[in-house]
Amino acid sequence: MARTRKGEAPTEKGADTGVNAFVGKEELLKFYQDMLLIRRFEERAGQLYGMGLIGGFCHLYIGQEAIAVGMQSIQHKGDQIITGYRDHGHMLAAGMDPKEVMAELTGRAGGSSRGKGGSMHMFDIETGFYGGHGIVGAQVALGTGLALANHYKGNGNVSYAYFGDGAANQGQVYESFNMAQLWKLPVVYVIENNQYAMGTSVERSASETAFHKRGVSFRIPGEEVDGMDVVAVREAGARASEHARSGQGPYILEMKTYRYRGHSMSDPAKYRTKEEVDEVKTTRDPIDHIKERLAAAGVTEDDLKTVDGEVKRIVAEAAEFARTSPEPDPSELYTDVYLEAAE
Amino acid sequence: MTDILMPALSPTMEEGTLAKWLVKEGDTIKAGDVIAEIETDKATMEVEAVDEGVIEAILVPAGSENVKVNTLIAKLAGEDGASASAPAAAAPAAEAAPAAAPVAAAAPAPIAASAFADPELPEGTPxxxxxxxxxxxxxxxxxxxxxxxxxxxxxxxxxxxxxxxxxxxxxxxxxxxxxxxxxxxxxxxxxxxxxxxxxxxxxxxxxxxxxxxxxxxxxxxxxxxxxxxxxxxxxxxxxxxxxxxxxxxxxxxxxxxxxxxxxxxxxxxxxxxxxxxxxxxxxxxxxxxxxxxxxxxxxxxxxxxxxxxxDVEDYVVPIGKAKVRRQGTDVTLVAYSRMVGFALQAAEALAAEGILAEVVDLRTIRPMDHATVLESVKKTNRLVTVEEGWGPMGVGAEIVARITEFGFDYLDAPPLRVHQEDVPLPYAANLEALSLPSVDKIVKAAKAVCYR
Known part of the structure; x- marks a missing residue:
């Protein structure tokens, strides 16, 4: 596909990507279930936080579900995902066990890091999920390193590095852009622009708010995507993925999205109006959006109810597991500091 | 007449090889002409003339190795025949050694390569x-x-x-x-x-x-x-x-x-x-x-x-094990990296005064081999730590804390720490030398814990 070197968004969508971006009824239904799982899971996490079962920081993904789910749908086996601290949605989309994720939130032995990581630090090599990183922007350099490893091994895999509009202002992001393009590394940078870096809006923090253009001076193509539309995400993801996988180097996707909740549980989000949030919820909600598509595809309310029930069951089970799993044994304090065996 | 001296071409260069002369005696040169190539341990560098004139004599032939910085390598006659009063080093200018460094003792002599000894290898290992x-x-x-x-x-x-x-x-x-x-x-x-x-x-x-x-x-x-x-x-x-x-x-x-x-x-x-x-x-x-x-x-x-x-195939040293580099009975000197050489020289100087210092090379900072340090202190009952970094919250502070905790009864004197002075490292040669640990400082500390 012809690309300008100016980082401008392409005018046509989904054309000639070599990836079948067509989304059928079954897949739409799967998207719906995955997105709903994230939303219900996060709502329950918020509830458990309120009950004191989850401590520390807890950053919810509600509102941004279409991005993790849409992008996941175009990934190949062996591809890697890495993100920042707002990571629960990505883990669920990647296929990690909701029980283990929730139990990590409650700091229990059954958690994916056996209670030693917490909300921001979960990993699962099996599903290609490389964290879960608490330092804003660190995942961009690390994710580019995953791509360096793919390039080195020649395994045909792509790494997807997710970061927000806030992290996009970190210096190491541009150090990574430079090397990724210089060495044509297979990495897709997914900027989840939810409009606020904690309490600071993009207008107050970014001299160039069109983040998909941030790769221009490195000759990295980029495009703006409606991050509230899972199908649009999938289509753009397919283009980006194909570009990276075919040896053409990195690609930037700026996902325009919105987070419904505060930055973390302790953020009252006074920096934006209730009207602004309500406007997005009523007109751009990603789950409402896919419901419309499902209805058009002939999916009935009953079909959706079946999915709703299944999701409710999974989340209840996860919460119960997270509540009842024991705290880590004190002997875990000194495990996993060093690996013993020399290779 | 102008002297052309062997230039220093890096901050750490003390000597180099005069690889090639690009001029010969009798040649007329201008300032900026490349006159020679010098190999340092890092690179081959071109040397440019600073003055103009006629090469009167080449005093160090091409191919000479280990030519010390500031050695007279050639003589240049001024074009007008007048002799310049001051010697000129070739560019880049050699740093003049501080004429009367007040801490001359602080600059250690080059470390002599000591014969290798490893108790874990069979005797006679080539x-x-x-x-x-x-x-x-x-x-x-x-x-x-x-x-x-x-x-x-x-x-x-x-x-x-x-x-x-x-x-x-x-x-x-x-x-x-x-x-x-x-x-x-x-x-x-x-x-x-x-x-x-x-x-x-x-x-x-x-x-x-x-x-x-x-x-x-x-x-x-x-x-x-x-x-x-x-x-x-x-x-x-x-x-x-x-x-x-x-x-x-x-x-x-x-x-x-x-x-x-x-x-x-x-x-x-x-x-x-x-x-x-x-x-x-x-x-x-x-x-x-x-x-x-x-x-x-x-x-x-x-x-x-x-x-x-x-000279063995696949020589691997285990991480986390200190090495006793010199046996002694009177005081333990613990050091790492370059400071080990300083400690060994201090031990030599102390021996001349009848104090037998044991030198422990930490080799690994973390995990630290406290056991080897403790065993040494049990024998010597006196401890001096040496590090190039600052003292507060330093490596020496850690060692002293551990020895105080686990070897308190073996200590016959409060341990001392030798470290960089508590200032950003100065540039001036004399101040830099004053700031860094030196053989002299180690000797003084060792004598102090021996009450000598």
Missing amino acids: TKKITVRDALRDAMAEEMRRDDRVFLMGEEVAQYQGAYKVSRELLQEFGDKRVIDTPITEHGFAGMGVGAAMAGLKPIVEFMTWNFAMQAIDHIINSAAKTLYMSGGQIKSSIVFRGPNGAASRVGAQHSQDYAAWYGNIPGLKVIAPYDAADAKGLLKAAIRDPNPIVFLEHEMMYGHEFDIP
Whole structure:
């Protein structure tokens, strides 16, 4: 596909990507279930936080579900995902066990890091999920390193590095852009622009708010995507993925999205109006959006109810597991500091 | 008549090879003409004339090795025949040695290569002489041959052959896929190294100096050191961060810091600071094989030193074991990296006064071999620590705390710490020498704990 070197968004969508971006009824239904799982899971996490079962920081993904789910749908086996601290949605989309994720939130032995990581630090090599990183922007350099490893091994895999509009202002992001393009590394940078870096809006923090253009001076193509539309995400993801996988180097996707909740549980989000949030919820909600598509595809309310029930069951089970799993044994304090065996 | 002197072409150059004269006696030269090529231990450099005139005499022939800085190498007759009054060094100007350094004793003599002795090797193991620089290079080359997951990345490591020539000829052998020149972007490439390690590769990340790694310290600590723990053992980072640490010579405060205490503070990291060539090689090989993130602290002032090294295949030194480099009964001197050489010289000076010092080379900062230090103190009952870094919260402070905790009853005197003065390292030659640890300072401290 012809690309300008100016980082401008392409005018046509989904054309000639070599990836079948067509989304059928079954897949739409799967998207719906995955997105709903994230939303219900996060709502329950918020509830458990309120009950004191989850401590520390807890950053919810509600509102941004279409991005993790849409992008996941175009990934190949062996591809890697890495993100920042707002990571629960990505883990669920990647296929990690909701029980283990929730139990990590409650700091229990059954958690994916056996209670030693917490909300921001979960990993699962099996599903290609490389964290879960608490330092804003660190995942961009690390994710580019995953791509360096793919390039080195020649395994045909792509790494997807997710970061927000806030992290996009970190210096190491541009150090990574430079090397990724210089060495044509297979990495897709997914900027989840939810409009606020904690309490600071993009207008107050970014001299160039069109983040998909941030790769221009490195000759990295980029495009703006409606991050509230899972199908649009999938289509753009397919283009980006194909570009990276075919040896053409990195690609930037700026996902325009919105987070419904505060930055973390302790953020009252006074920096934006209730009207602004309500406007997005009523007109751009990603789950409402896919419901419309499902209805058009002939999916009935009953079909959706079946999915709703299944999701409710999974989340209840996860919460119960997270509540009842024991705290880590004190002997875990000194495990996993060093690996013993020399290779 | 103008004297042309052997120029210093790097902060640490003391001598070099006069590889080639590009002029001959009787030639007329102008300022800026290239007159000779000089090989330092790092590079071949061109020497330009500072003055114009006729080459009257070439006093050091081409091919001469070990020509000391400031040696008279040629004489230039001024074009008008008048003789210049002051000698002129060829450009870049040689640093004049401080005429009357008040702390002359602080500048140690070049360290004599001592015969290699390793109790873990059979007696009669053949040895060969090698510089610390080449020992490090050989370690990387051997491990890269052994394991194709190992690769080197950093600034100037490939085409330039290493800023300090530690990676010399690695590009030629392993190609640019495994010897990767990075842009000047420590934060970025350190993070990429850790990412590649998480994906199962074994990167060696070279920092041109550890001073520049402060740009990257977030990835060394937050990404490399902590992730194994935070992931419940799932994500490992088998990665070596290496480069020169501590003070070189006259490079000022921002290029002269010892980071042993900083990284030694971090669980999840292993921190290694070798002294001689054998340890440099054996420990770097062990570091590359180790599945944990390693901070490997080299010393620029040691790169050019030659030592005996066992001439055996696959020489690996275990991480975490100190080495008693000199036996003694009266006082224990604990040091690491370049300071081991200072401690050995101090021990020699002390012996002349009847004090038998035992010198313990820590070799590894974390995990620290407290047992070996304690065993020594049990014997000597007196302790002096030596480090190039600052004293507060330092390596010596840690050792003293441990010995106080576990060896209190064995101490016959309060331990003393020798370290850099509590100031940013000054540039002026005399102040720099005053600030850094010296053989003299170690001798004084050792005598003080012996009440002598």
